[in-house]
Amino acid sequence: MAAGQANDLVIESFKLTKIYQNKQIALNDVSLRIEPGTVLGLLGSNGAGKTTLIRMIIGLHRPSAGWVKVFGKTMTPNSAELRRRIGYIPTNPQFPKGMTPITYLDYMARLFGLPQDVRKPRLASLIRAVDLLGASGNLISGFSNGMTARLAVAASLINEPDLLIWDEPTHGLDPEARRSMLDLIKTLAREKTLIVSSHNLSDIDEVCNHAAVLSHGQLIYSGPLQDLKGRIRKNHFELDLEADQKSISRVAATIKSLSEFKAVNVKQRKMEVFLNDDVVASTALANLFMTLSDGKVNLVGIKSIGQQTEEAFLDLVEQEESRGFARIYKQEAA
Amino acid sequence: MSSTPELQYRKWLPYWAVFQADMHQTIHTWAYRAWLVISLMVLAGFFTYKVGAYKEAGIIQPGSAFMLQTMRYTILGCFTLVVVLTAGCISSERGTLADSVLSRGISRYQYFLGKLHARIVTVLGTFLFLGIATIVGCRFFLHEDLSLLGSAVALTAICALLVTVVSCCVTVSAIFNSTAISIVSVWLLLLGVTLGLSYFPHVHLSPEVTLQALPHMIQGEYDPKNLLRLFAWAFGISGGVSLVGMGWFARRDI
Numbered sequence: 001m002a003a004g005q006a007n008d009l010v011i012e013s014f015k016l017t018k019i020y021q022n023k024q025i026a027l028n029d030v031s032l033r034i035e036p037g038t039v040l041g042l043l044g045s046n047g048a049g050k051t052t053l054i055r056m057i058i059g060l061h062r063p064s065a066g067w068v069k070v071f072g073k074t075m076t077p078n079s080a081e082l083r084r085r086i087g088y089i090p091t092n093p094q095f096p097k098g099m100t101p102i103t104y105l106d107y108m109a110r111l112f113g114l115p116q117d118v119r120k121p122r123l124a125s126l127i128r129a130v131d132l133l134g135a136s137g138n139l140i141s142g143f144s145n146g147m148t149a150r151l152a153v154a155a156s157l158i159n160e161p162d163l164l165i166w167d168e169p170t171h172g173l174d175p176e177a178r179r180s181m182l183d184l185i186k187t188l189a190r191e192k193t194l195i196v197s198s199h200n201l202s203d204i205d206e207v208c209n210h211a212a213v214l215s216h217g218q219l220i221y222s223g224p225l226q227d228l229k230g231r232i233r234k235n236h237f238e239l240d241l242e243a244d245q246k247s248i249s250r251v252a253a254t255i256k257s258l259s260e261f262k263a264v265n266v267k268q269r270k271m272e273v274f275l276n277d278d279v280v281a282s283t284a285l286a287n288l289f290m291t292l293s294d295g296k297v298n299l300v301g302i303k304s305i306g307q308q309t310e311e312a313f314l315d316l317v318e319q320e321e322s323r324g325f326a327r328i329y330k331q332e333a334a
Numbered sequence: 335m336s337s338t339p340e341l342q343y344r345k346w347l348p349y350w351a352v353f354q355a356d357m358h359q360t361i362h363t364w365a366y367r368a369w370l371v372i373s374l375m376v377l378a379g380f381f382t383y384k385v386g387a388y389k390e391a392g393i394i395q396p397g398s399a400f401m402l403q404t405m406r407y408t409i410l411g412c413f414t415l416v417v418v419l420t421a422g423c424i425s426s427e428r429g430t431l432a433d434s435v436l437s438r439g440i441s442r443y444q445y446f447l448g449k450l451h452a453r454i455v456t457v458l459g460t461f462l463f464l465g466i467a468t469i470v471g472c473r474f475f476l477h478e479d480l481s482l483l484g485s486a487v488a489l490t491a492i493c494a495l496l497v498t499v500v501s502c503c504v505t506v507s508a509i510f511n512s513t514a515i516s517i518v519s520v521w522l523l524l525l526g527v528t529l530g531l532s533y534f535p536h537v538h539l540s541p542e543v544t545l546q547a548l549p550h551m552i553q554g555e556y557d558p559k560n561l562l563r564l565f566a567w568a569f570g571i572s573g574g575v576s577l578v579g580m581g582w583f584a585r586r587d588i
Contacts, residue, residue, distance in 0.1 A: 020587075058437050061587040077442045077584055084343065084439040093434060096355065098362060110351035111438035113343035159439065 010034050010163055010193045011057060015066035018052050018217075026052040028217040029066070034210075036162075039189045041204030041225065042197040043313050044214035050197045051091065053214065054167050057195075058088055070163070084112055087156035089166045093148060095140045101132050101151055104140060105158055112159040119158070126154040146177035153184065164188060165195045170203050182207055201313060213316055220320045228312045235262075235275040236305040237285070242269065242298035251295035258291070260284035272305070348440035352448030353455075360419065360456045369415040373464050376411075377404060381468075385475045397472030397480040398552045404468050405492060405548055412461070413499060413524075420453045420503035421520045422513030424583070432588050442584040450504045450576060457500050458493050465489045481554030487561065488551040491544055494568035499524065501572035505579025508586075 011034040018027040027049045034040055044050045055061040056068055059075045059082070068075050070082050095104055105126060109119035127136050130150040135143070140151065149169065156164060169185070170178045185207045188194060198204055204211065204225075211228045213221040221228055241248055248266060255273065256264045261284065263274040275284050285302075292299055360366055381400070388395040424446070427435075436445060469485045472478075502523060507516045531543075544564065550556060 055433075055587075060433060060436060062585065077436075077586075077588075080348070080439045080441040080444070083437060086437070088433075088437040090433045090437070094429070095434070096359065098359070107351055107355055108434075108438060111348045111435060111440050113345060113347045113439055115342065115344055115347075118341065155434070 008036065009069070009072070010036050010038070011068065011070055011195075012072075013053075013057075013066065013068040016053070016056060016063050016068055017065040018049075018056060018061060019064045025217055027056070030214075030217075030219045031066075032212060032219060032222055034193065034195070036193050038210050039185070039194045039196065039208045040210045040212055041208035042195055042212050042214070043201065043204060045317070046199075047216075048214040049217040050214055051167055052217075054088075054165055054195065054197060057165065058086060059083065080113075084159055085162045087159065087161035087164045089152045089156045089169055091168045091171055093152040093155075095148070095151070097141060099140055100138060101127055101136045101140065101154070104151065105154060108155045109158045114159065122158060122160075123154075126157060130154045145172045146174060149173055149177060149181065153181070161192070163193045163195075167197045168199065169196065170198060170200055178203075213313060215317050215320050218320075221316055228316070235277065235281070237273050237275075237302055238305050239271045239273065239288075239302050240269065240300040241271055241292070242300050243296065245269075247295055247297050251292055251297050254291050254295065255288055258284075258287055260287060343439070346444070348438070349444040349448045352435070352440065352445055353452045356423065356449050356452035357456055360423075360452065363419065365415055365419040366456070366460075369412060369419065370460060372415070373412060373460075376407065377464065377468060380404070381471055381475075388476055395476045397476040397478060398549065400472055400476055401468060401480055401485060401488070401552050402549050405465075405488060405552075406545060409492060409495070409545060413496075416457055416496065416499060417503055417517055417520050417524075420457065420500050421507050421516040423449050423453055423504055424507040425510050425516050426507075426513045428511055428588065436588055443580055446504075446508060446576075446580045446583050450501065450579075453504055454497055454500050457496055461493065461496060462489065465492075480552050484552050484554035484556065487556055488548055491548075491551065491561065491564060494565050495544060498568045498572050498575075501575045501579075505575045505582075508579045508583035 011032065013030055013032045016027055016030040016032075017025075019025050030049075030053060032053075042050050042053070052061065056063055057070060057075065059077050059079050062077060070079075071085060073079065073082055075082055096107070099107065102123065105123040106119060109123060114122070127133055130153055132147065132150060132154070135147065140148065143151065149172075153169070156166065166185075170181050173181060182203060185194060185196060189207065189209075194208075196204065196208060208225055210223065211221065211225045212219060213228070243251075245268070248269065248271065252264050252266045252271060255261055255271075260276055260279040261273055262276045263272075265272040273288065275281060289299065380403070384395045384400055387393045424432075436442070465485075466489075469480070469482070469489075472480055473482070499520075503516070503520050506519050506523070507513070510516045510519065547556065547560070
């Protein structure tokens with residue numbers, strides 16, 4: 001991820017490989033560099049190695065080969081001082097039985113070695129911030145998914161970490177809770193480094209500025225999210241128009257006759273256009289705008305269609321699969 | 335303008351946190367409650383029977399005999415529940431529950447020690463509570479033929495054996511992923527060691543030899559040298575086994 005000084009990197013891994021009991025290759029030769037301020041979206045299908053990578057970054061798993069450094073120091077299962085600077089939320093976080101949010105957060109804070117005069121005010125602020133004040137004395141076992149997710153967020157922030165690692169933070173949340181979570185990530189991204197693993201690519205699209213794509217344990221892309229999106233062809237646009245239906249139909253017919261366009265569909269005042277593969281999008285769209293103007297059709301809005309990150313991700317995975325035995329060599333672009 | 339003072343972390347606070355949380359959790363488990371309730375019921379029933387025979391029928395009921403019988407029950411019967419109680423202390427917390435603890439600012443060594451010490455304190459604390467209650471009952475309600483010092487020594491000897499068993503259980507639970515496998519492994523280990531030691535009658539760590547010596551200990555007849563040897567063996571084995579467990583746990587994937 002961009003060339004930064006090795007000392008400034010939040011995370012650096014080199015040829016990180018994990019083979020479980022000589023039976024399963026979970027991670028293969030992953031070299032990754034994450035700079036401060038990065039909001040990294042960790043993408044990959046089920047079993048791609050996302051959680052394994054995260055667990056190795058935190059020191060819950062030991063590499064079979066290679067190494068991972070966090071804040072410039074090699075992470076091991078005993079690197080308690082490094083983990084003091086990390087806030088982690090696992091997928092489907094579980095909580096010890098018989099605890100309330102107050103006792104749980106106090107326990108978490110004590111696990112970081114925070115003295116009482118620091119941890120008590122901090123946990124009180126966090127309980128208020130995640131809107132659990134009314135349930136702060138209730139047993140966690142009775143909490144809904146949304147409440148446990150908020151408690152997990154509070155636990156991950158109790159040590160005021162520099163690096164946050166959230167494994168599928170929006171998993172199982174209702175739309176409202178998901179929205180709050182995404183807004184929180186955006187707020188935290190202003191001052192912290194974040195790694196967010198998610199299956200929901202629209203979430204990644206919304207909050208992340210960098211992406212790392214894992215496929216069958218191998219890192220097939222690592223870099224800015226925009227670059228990932230730029231790898232796919234943007235040849236499908238939707239236009240919102242303002243004019244009478246007759247004018248719109250006439251303009252659609254004209255556009256269809258232009259050589260840059262493969263297909264044009266009109267549904268009332270919406271027009272979908274598909275560009276030919278070999279054309280430059282900006283040139284084709286300039287011609288389209290001219291045609292609209294000539295036909296006295298007003299353009300209200302235009303957008304590129306589809307979840308771009310999703311398309312880019314699927315495209316990337318497909319490309320990687322199609323390389324066959326050539327996958328033994330790393331691609332230049334990745 | 336004065337700068338914000340640097341945060342001073344308490345180095346051993348994570349250990350205490352795990353220690354306290356584990357003790358709290360242990361005393362809420364069914365195995366612990368079963369151990370406590372069964373022990374109290376057995377002791378109360380047996381004690382009432384003995385007191386009845388002594389006070390109502392006038393049949394002499396030596397306190398030393400009662401102590402011996404209850405201690406035998408402790409060694410043979412309660413060890414089963416102690417193994418169930420302690421052999422899953424780490425293996426039962428695998429997965430995201432362990433993640434939520436070990437992903438914080440705690441080392442594996444502190445986590446292991448916190449668990450080990452919590453289980454030892456819980457088991458010994460409960461055993462001593464039951465043992466002292468029994469001694470007090472014998473002292474006041476049964477025929478006084480037991481030595482207080484001897485009884486204390488006998489309790490301590492059993493505590494040494496319990497520490498060894500708990501250490502083995504916690505170590506095994508740090509090695510295996512499954513609680514069931516941990517419990518079976520500890521039982522096989524204990525049975526194998528007990529069987530092996532029975533061929534060496536002078537090894538005082540053997541539960542059999544300790545059981546044979548208990549009647550004399552309770553009446554105040556014991557050899558301090560043999561006792562010291564027992565403690566040395568027990569704590570030596572406990573320490574060695576715990577070091578192996580801690581080292582293993584510090585290197586394994588969670």
